[in-house]
Amino acid sequence: MSARDDILGRVRSALAAVEPDPAPVTAPPGTRVADLVAHFAERVADYRATVVHCAAGDVAGTVAAALPAGARVVVPPGLPDDLRSALADVIVDDGLSADALDAMDAVVTCCRVAIAETGTIVLDHAPDQGRRAVTLVPDRHVCVVRADQVVADVADALAVLDPGRPLTWISGPSATSDIELDRVEGVHGPRVLHVIVVGEAG
Amino acid sequence: MTHTFVGMPPFPTAARAALADTQLRHNLAHATATIRGKRARVVDEVENWEELRLAGAAVKDRALRGLDEHLVQLEESLTARGATVHWARDADEANQVVIEVAQRHGVDEVVKVKSMVTQEIGLNEALQAEGIAAWETDLAELIVQLGGDLPSHILVPAIHRNRAEIRDIFRRRMGEVGRAAPADLTDEPAVLAAAARAHLREKFLRARMAVSGANFAVADTGTLVVVESEGNGRMCLTLPEVLVSVVGIEKVVPSWAELDPLLRLLPRSSTGERMNPYTSTWSGVTPGDGPQEVHVVLLDNGRTRALADDVGRQALRCIRCSACLNVCPVYERVGGHAYGSVYPGPIGAILNPLLKGTGDPQTDSLPYASTLCGACFEACPVLIDIPEVLVHLRSKVVDGHREDRVPKPEAVAMKSAAWTFSRGGRLRLAERLTGVGVGVGRRLGASRWTSARDLPKAPPESFRAWWRRTDGRLDP
Ligand code: SF4
Numbered sequence: 153m154s155a156r157d158d159i160l161g162r163v164r165s166a167l168a169a170v171e172p173d174p175a176p177v178t179a180p181p182g183t184r185v186a187d188l189v190a191h192f193a194e195r196v197a198d199y200r201a202t203v204v205h206c207a208a209g210d211v212a213g214t215v216a217a218a219l220p221a222g223a224r225v226v227v228p229p230g231l232p233d234d235l236r237s238a239l240a241d242v243i244v245d246d247g248l249s250a251d252a253l254d255a256m257d258a259v260v261t262c263c264r265v266a267i268a269e270t271g272t273i274v275l276d277h278a279p280d281q282g283r284r285a286v287t288l289v290p291d292r293h294v295c296v297v298r299a300d301q302v303v304a305d306v307a308d309a310l311a312v313l314d315p316g317r318p319l320t321w322i323s324g325p326s327a328t329s330d331i332e333l334d335r336v337e338g339v340h341g342p343r344v345l346h347v348i349v350v351g352e353a354g
Numbered sequence: 355m356t357h358t359f360v361g362m363p364p365f366p367t368a369a370r371a372a373l374a375d376t377q378l379r380h381n382l383a384h385a386t387a388t389i390r391g392k393r394a395r396v397v398d399e400v401e402n403w404e405e406l407r408l409a410g411a412a413v414k415d416r417a418l419r420g421l422d423e424h425l426v427q428l429e430e431s432l433t434a435r436g437a438t439v440h441w442a443r444d445a446d447e448a449n450q451v452v453i454e455v456a457q458r459h460g461v462d463e464v465v466k467v468k469s470m471v472t473q474e475i476g477l478n479e480a481l482q483a484e485g486i487a488a489w490e491t492d493l494a495e496l497i498v499q500l501g502g503d504l505p506s507h508i509l510v511p512a513i514h515r516n517r518a519e520i521r522d523i524f525r526r527r528m529g530e531v532g533r534a535a536p537a538d539l540t541d542e543p544a545v546l547a548a549a550a551r552a553h554l555r556e557k558f559l560r561a562r563m564a565v566s567g568a569n570f571a572v573a574d575t576g577t578l579v580v581v582e583s584e585g586n587g588r589m590c591l592t593l594p595e596v597l598v599s600v601v602g603i604e605k606v607v608p609s610w611a612e613l614d615p616l617l618r619l620l621p622r623s624s625t626g627e628r629m630n631p632y633t634s635t636w637s638g639v640t641p642g643d644g645p646q647e648v649h650v651v652l653l654d655n656g657r658t659r660a661l662a663d664d665v666g667r668q669a670l671r672c673i674r675c676s677a678c679l680n681v682c683p684v685y686e687r688v689g690g691h692a693y694g695s696v697y698p699g700p701i702g703a704i705l706n707p708l709l710k711g712t713g714d715p716q717t718d719s720l721p722y723a724s725t726l727c728g729a730c731f732e733a734c735p736v737l738i739d740i741p742e743v744l745v746h747l748r749s750k751v752v753d754g755h756r757e758d759r760v761p762k763p764e765a766v767a768m769k770s771a772a773w774t775f776s777r778g779g780r781l782r783l784a785e786r787l788t789g790v791g792v793g794v795g796r797r798l799g800a801s802r803w804t805s806a807r808d809l810p811k812a813p814p815e816s817f818r819a820w821w822r823r824t825d826g827r828l829d830p
Contacts, residue, residue, distance in 0.1 A: 156429075156441040159603065159654045163422045166662035172420035176608065179409035179615035180402040195628065247642070250559045250593050270618075270629035283643040284592040284634075288585065307614040315575040315610045316435070318640050321633035326585035329625055330494035330510055331517050331543040332381070333388040339493065339547050340554065341585025341632060 182269040182305030192302045193349055195271025199324025200337050201345040208351050211296065212238030215260055218294045218346045223257040228286055230279020235260060235296060245286045253289035259342075260294045261287055264319075265312045269305045273297060273347065275320045276313060284318055293342040295322075299351040359504065362694030364719035369688040378514050382689050385513045386680045392626025393677060393733075400622070409615040411737040414671035417573075417606045418661065424573040424606045425652065431576025435638025437648040442600075445475035448653050452477060452565060452598050455649055456486050459596055461563045467580060467587045468492035469567025470508060470674055471600050471653060473696040477565065488565070489531075489557050491586035493550050500527040506690030506698060508676040509624055514689050517541040528553050554586065564590035564645070568601045569673065570616060571650075574609045577637045578650070581620060581630050591634050597645035602653050604661075604670040616673060619735035623675035656709030665746040666708040671736040672701055678730035678740060684723055693720060700730035704743040712751050721747035 153161070185191045193203045206214040216238045219225060225242045227235075236242070239260065245253075264276040273295055275281045287293055303309050313319055326341030337343065362368060372378060397403055417424055429439045442448035456464060464481065466472065466488050478488040478499075490499045497512035498505050501523045505511030512520070521541040528535045528549070533556055535549045566587070570579040578599055580587045591597060607613055621630040639648050660666055679685045679699030690698030694716050697705045703720040710717050721744045730740040 154441070155443045155447060158443055159441055159652070159658065160422050160425065162654065162658035163425065163603070163661065166658050167419065167421065170419050172423065173416040174420075175416075177409055177412040177416055177612055177615070179413075179618070180405040182618070183401065198628075199631070254555070254559060267629075272629045277640075277643060284588070285644075288588050288592055306617050307611070310611055310614055315572065315577045315635065316637055318636040318643060319634070320588065321629070321635075322631065323627070323629040324631050326583065327631050328493045328547055328584045329389075330492070330497070330512060330584075331520055331546055333385045333392075333510065333513075334543045336543045336547045338544070339551055339584035339586070340491075340558070340589055 179307065181307065184304060185268065188268040188302045188304060189299045189349060189352065192266055192268040192271060192297075193347075195268065196273075196324065196345075196347050197271075199271060199327075199345075201271075201324045201347055203347045203349065205349045211235065211348065211350050214348050215239070215294060215296065218348065219258055219260075219292075223292070224255065225258045225260060226253065226256045226286060226290060227260050228279060228282025230282075231260065232262070232280060235262075245282050247283075248286075250285060250289060253285055256290040258292035258294060259287055259290045260296070262296050262298075263301065265309050266297045266302045267304075267306060267309045268302055270323060272306075272309070272321050272323045274309055274313060275322065276317045277320070278317075284320060287320065288341060291342055292344040292346065293322075294346045294348065296348045296350060299349060302349075359694050359696065362716055364716050365692055365694070365723045366719060368692035368694060369684075369723070372688040372692045375689075377516075378689050379687060381514055381516050382686055385510065386686050389626055389680045393623060393680070394626075396622045396626055396628055400618075406615055406619060407735055407737050410619045410673075410735055411671060413607060413612045413615060414673070414736050415668075416612075417608050418604065418667060418670055420608070421603065421606065421661065424608050425603060428571055428573040428576060428606055429652070431572075431574065432638055432650055433576075435576045437576065437638040437650050440649060440651045442651050442653045442655070444655050446480075448475050448600055448651050448655070449477055449480035451649070451651050452600070453481060453484050453486070455596060455598050456481065456563060457484070459563060461486065461596075463487040463489060463557075463561065464563045464565050465489050465491055465557055465561040465590045465594065466495075467564065467566035467582070467590045468495050468511075469565075469600065470696060471567045471602050472565060473505065475600070475653070475655060477600070489554070489561075491554050491557070491590060492582075493547065493584060493586075496550055496554070497523060500524065500531070504691055505696060507679060508674050508697070508699070508701075509679075510676075514691070517543060517546065520546055524549055524553075532557060554589075558586075558589040558593055561590070561594045563596040563598070564594040566590060566597065566599045568599050568605055569620070570607045570613060571601050571605045572607050572610050572613065575637055577610065577635050579613065579617075580634045581617075582633075583625065583631045585632055588632055588634055591636065592644050594645055596647045596649075598649040598651065600651045600653055602655070603657050604672075620673050620675055623673075623677040623733070623735040656711075659711060660705070660708035663708060663746075666704065666743050668738050669701065669704050669708050669740075669743060671738055672705065673736055674701075675735055677733040677735065678738075681729040681733045683725060683727060683729070688723075693723065695720075700724060700740045700744075701738070704740055704747060707747050707750070708743075712747065712754050718751045718754070721745075721751060 262280040494512040507513040524535040568578040685699040
């Protein structure tokens with residue numbers, strides 16, 4: 153008998169007296185607050201990420217200000233023109249090697265959705281966010297979040313997201329608590345997360 | 355660096371040695387007190403935490419009650435998304451799959467995401483025997499691996515090490531297996547983390563194959579989920595060409611939307627955060643992004659045995675958050691190694707006998723490694739009634755010794771304890787009656803058990819009440 157059939161057979165005999173449960177489970181909702189965008193910003197900042205707000209017209213200047221002088225910047229191929237135009241010398245990712253990405257100082261992207269309750273940004277790696285490696289290897293991640301992308305809780309985010317795409321949920325810069333459970337920000341992922349929230353809550 | 359738990363002595367022997375190690379006890383007390391405080395803060399801010407726990411338990415129960423159908427669906431969705439699905443009855447079969455993939459690609463090293471299941475099956479040792487190096491990339495796992503040590507906690511495997519010990523391990527060993535630690539390495543956690551970043555980056559950048567586990571495997575979408583903090587998981591899941599994920603069959607979640615309570619319960623219970631820094635999800639192969647060859651090994655290795663146990667089945671709901679370890683008075687004092695398994699603490703005390711079956715002296719000692727205080731049950735985000743399962747397993751261990759001609763008096767006592775402890779209400783009642791019980795025992799004359807031991811005076815308060823009041827500290 154194949155391992156597959158053997159295991160499924162054992163599962164079935166273990167469950168012989170058990171009725172399956174056809175109805176999906178719905179969890180209670182998260183906290184509802186009036187001002188989602190402010191709540192999101194506060195929670196992101198709690199993780200020691202940098203959070204700044206700007207009006208839609210100021211986004212280019214705000215992104216440029218988030219990058220140290222002389223930084224080597226990589227951007228995904230689908231970064232919107234208004235962001236792209238703010239950056240003088242950028243390298244557009246066209247499948248850069250890991251080593252080439254390692255030589256970059258920063259990356260600028262958009263996101264798919266942001267979660268207020270947990271202060272989380274989710275990337276679905278569409279062209280305005282780029283491949284997963286692009287937002288991972290450089291040490292500084294500048295992420296532009298539109299106010300209308302902020303949802304209340306995890307359930308709302310799951311409803312928006314396409315599980316067929318690779319997703320990266322980011323809550324602050326990389327961190328570890330492995331040494332005496334003392335939290336240290338900055339391990340393998342970007343050590344700086346710079347979030348720019350554009351516009352007001354819709 | 356071949357270190358395994360095989361041949362560990364039974365819990366009481368191992369615990370005695372651990373208790374004599376004052377450094378270990380100090381490191382553990384400090385670390386578990388810190389994490390208890392963090393967890394309490396983020397759990398308290400969730401108004402409907404109890405409802406959320408119920409929902410989390412219900413999702414995992416639903417997954418288990420229809421496990422055969424969900425597994426078949428998971429296999430279909432994964433295959434449709436370009437992943438290759440393998441089934442493994444036991445550790446050897448699972449290790450063999452990983453070895454064959456590695457050999458087909460001619461790699462002599464793999465990078466690893468922290469995963470309990472690959473420790474359970476001894477994957478690193480199996481790879482090493484074939485000349486393939488397995489690099490652990492989680493900081494705590496790196497500390498354990500470089501130190502030639504064993505993990506002692508689910509979340510923080512090096513919880514038994516303090517910063518000075520970690521600095522020494524890095525100084526001594528990093529240079530032997532890659533980029534050496536800087537000469538001026540201090541014991542500041544930030545400095546140690548930076549040394550790990552530099553040491554591992556060259557391995558991430560050159561690795562061609564990675565091995566991971568998964569926290570969840572979503573049946574209807576074929577999505578695997580890895581929850582982490584450092585970004586080492588993202589590195590492993592993104593940069594190499596080939597990815598093999600070893601997934602216990604109990605990791606199935608029926609549908610995408612049902613991830614909701616689990617993603618909210620796990621980080622708060624585990625690291626005491628509202629959300630962990632990084633969660634990666636992927637469904638098979640994404641052209642042009644990440645590994646282009648993706649394998650998933652669905653592993654039994656005793657899970658179907660646990661599933662067949664009506665009382666013990668609930669242990670398969672475990673999401674490996676480690677909250678039960680951090681609140682356990684026994685774990686806090688003896689540490690993880692005494693349990694002789696990659697799964698230590700209260701969950702280990704039930705999971706090991708459920709997966710392996712009773713009959714071996716080491717495994718049989720584990721259900722007794724508890725005071726039945728119930729703190730683990732109160733902390734568990736998926737409501738696993740660990741005391742209930744402990745008592746159930748104790749009676750199984752006792753049943754296994756039926757052929758002993760004279761039953762041990764403890765065995766008889768445990769039978770009645772099994773009844774008492776199998777429902778929390780009875781336990782609380784018994785607690786209140788303890789004073790009465792001991793009094794009656796004295797009047798009836800000492801039993802055989804008590805004649806060899808002084809019958810203690812009934813304490814003024816129960817253990818559970820004392821623990822709740824003092825958090826385990828002797829100085830009030
Ligand atoms: S038994 Fe519960 S508390 Fe313990 S690790 Fe598993 S999920 Fe967490």
